Amino acid sequence: MDILKKTVEGIAKHSLEVINRVDPEQVDLMIDTIMNARSVFIVGSGRSELVGKSFAMRLMHLGFQVYVVGDVTTPSITSNDSLVAISGSGETKTVTIAAETSHEKGAKVVAITANTESTLGENMDVAVKIESKTKIPWKHHTSHVLKGNYDDLTPMGTLFENTAHLFLEGLIAEFMARMGKKEIDLKRRHSTLE
DSSP: OHHHHHHHHHHHHHHHHHHHHSOHHHHHHHHHHHHTOSSEEEEOOTHHHHHHHHHHHHHHHTTOOEEETTSTTOOOOOTTOEEEEEOSSSOOHHHHHHHHHHHHTTOEEEEEESOSSSTGGGGOSEEEEOOOOOSSOOSSOOOGGGSTTHHHHSOTTHHHHHHHHHHHHHHHHHHHHHHTOOHHHHHTTSOSOO
């Protein structure tokens, strides 16, 4: 239990520190981009895809038209839409290809990444930087969370993925407040086919 508690505490502390450093102007741009989109498309790979699907579900509960890239019912993206692309490294092929295609179609691209100087960064309109270790080794990170044994206890993209998830959960609360929505409003759109 000691390792479990220490690791969870480290992840939570890291996430709070990183989210406090996210540029509020970029967060406002992300919110405006999503609010003004006809449809919102979400793309990620692996655990980042799972984080994206969780965010997509809550956007749907809020009444947004939302699609997860790769689902068989996902339509083509247009200039009236936005793409939320989640990749810690900014180099995940499926994510960078989706961002490039979306950019070519005129859709707004919101990048959630630890690496804005990346292939994903070349096609983004909004940059939400989540400063975390990703699956690509970091050599210049100064966060105390990454010292000691945390590299082994939070392998690969764990810190990025958990921080991105917490950030997006907080963002849903921000949407709820701005839209005047309550939990009961989201429950009305909750799946009945479970």
